[in-house]
Amino acid sequence: MTATPQSQSDTRPVTPLGILTEQLEMLLQQVGTEPPELHDRLYRAWQLAAGLDPYLQTCTSPESADLAVLAQRTAAEAWNQHFSTGTTIRPLEQEMLSGHIEGQALKMFIHMIQARRVLEIGMFTGYSALAMAEALPADGKLIACEVDPYAAAIAQASFQSSPHGVKIQIELGAALETLCRLADAGESFNFVFIDADKREYIAYFQTLLSTNLLPSGGFLAVDNTLLQGxxxxPPEQRSRNGEAIAQFNRLVAEDPRVEQVLLPLRDGLTLIRRI
Incomplete structure (x- = not known):
């Protein structure tokens, strides 16, 4: 007889797989061991779900020491308290960190297309920015947009501790204003990563494509495009952010200027190429 699993994570599930795993675990605890056939089927389903993320971690190249320190620093922050005391200007949480698997995926994308100029919309504490910067050549440049000064300060301190931090330029303020300023200055980028306000995803996308910020042949990666499923x-089960992502996904799928693939990586990562 298989045992009923016990939760092994202190963080709340924020991906479709994490939520599915939690639901299966709750069902197992409610069902108990009787009837045995139902318990065993549920247990095998839980094993498939619960074992995937740890296996991905094992089979993916380890993060750098600098990224590991940054992840630990982010996890140690009292984010709820920071917002309640006004230290941060918006609610932030540890789960916003891109993390090991997604960080290594972004780093691999930069290597694959041999990008030299990268734009990040929504930096948080800088994990994804630093991961991508590690893949840039010595004269490469990454511009990272962040609206929260406290998160940006954590990122800047981490960048100063890394030999790759010199490639990163932080732009503090509303991302749409920064995009317009960069476009007016004639800037363009080989690769853009969006992980910011979900209700502004469409505005970011349209701004990138209506300017030369993302030129023909440029790539765009967009995070959270599965947003907890x-x-x-059904629409009635969506939050405002969930509805915003659903509308964004439809818009991208119908836009003849791009081709795209939605990957079930973490909370969903869409790769877009401007034709």
């Missing part, structure tokens, strides 16, 4: 669940 909400975009493909």
């Amino acid at each position: 909400q975009p493909y669940l």
